[in-house]
Amino acid sequence: MDVSNRLQQLGWALPWLLFQAFPVLDLIGTPRPAGVRVAAAVLLVVFTAAYLTVFARAFAPGRAAAYRELGVVALLGVGLACWLGTPWAGLMIYLSAAVAVTLPDRWVWPAVAGATAVCASVTLLEHQLQNVFFLPLLCVLTALALRGTRYLIGVNSELTEAREELARSAVAEERMRFARDLHDLLGHSLSLIALKSELAGRLAERDPSRARQEMADVEAAARRALAEVRDAVSGYRQVSLAQSLAEARSGLSAAGISLRAPAPGQPLPPPVDAVLGWVVREATTNVLRHSGARSVTVTLRSAGAGVELSISDDGRGSDAAAGAGLGGLAERAAALGGRLDHGPGSGGGFRVSVAIPVDSPVGSGAAS
Helix, strand or coil: CCHHHHHHHCCCCCCHHHHHHHHHHHHHHHHCCCHHHHHHHHHHHHHHHHHHHHHHHCCCCCCCCCHHHHHHHHHHCCCCCCCCCCCHHHHHHHHHHHHHCCCCHHHHHHHHHHHHHHHHHHHCCCCCCCCCCCCHHHHHHHHHHHHHHHHHHHHCCCCCCCCHHHHHHHHHHHHHHHHHHHHHHHHHHHHHHHHHHHHHHCCCCCCCHHHHHHHHHHHHHHHHHHHHHHHHHHHCCCCCCHHHHHHHHHHHHHHHCCCCCCCCCCCCHHHHHHHHHHHHHHHHHHHHHHHCCCCCEEEEEEEEEEEEEEEEEECCCCCCHCCCHHHHHHHHHHHHEEEEEEEEECCCCCEEEEEEEEECCCEEECCC
């Protein structure tokens, strides 16, 4: 531990050392045998060292309480006060401060009461009536001040830990968002690129013109995927339902899969429109990868105070069609108060549906 940290921890104790002026002046000015003076001086130094150790431990994070040193402070403080009289009764102020920053709550005030009683008894026995209320009152006030300080430091430490935990959670959530966006973006784009590349390879000899067109689509899809990844890295990526339906029609058509989708309707709030777009992208990707379907139907309709989008196919209908991206879509929908459902369709195939609250009504149905 460096010197600056140690001084910072002792900062709460150092101001109270001013009260040691009274025993020091008494030690110098009161005629006593040399042996008594030397013994009192040595014990005062030990008392002070133990007191400073108590405070250093009390305000050092992760350090155990200095109960042994507190015992030394109590023993020497009471002993010196009873032995040398009122000028040394002020040591009970130090004892009150030490117990206030060290002991558990249930023991603090009994200990402070004991220190105050010792201080008052010493001053009364020497008939120092002018100090009967002053020194004992300082014992109580010092304990109150240090107890409040200890509480504030504890609360501040908890707030610091909570802030650090929130920062860690924010970082983890941002990582999850980024991973989810990359999955949703690249899963669809790479599936489309693979599909069109395979189609272009089959058409290379018998229909070169069509193959070149498919490769041009591959290039466009790759460039679009690169731009989308850059947008995702920048945090500005936003898809739309109309855009996703257009991409789905292109990708499914290349695979020989027909698509029935709704005609453009009334505009939706951007967050809702984006989630619906992500659902269409993920569902299309899963159809291309897993389903073996020949047709896909997209429906969009009002559902109470919200909107419901459904994508169904006539494929195998296995749970294998549920890609890992559906978990991320469920989180996106839940963030808007909605829900995502998926599973085998009632007439076979696989079905993905999402329902999200929305203020304005939308058109319903499906169009060729």
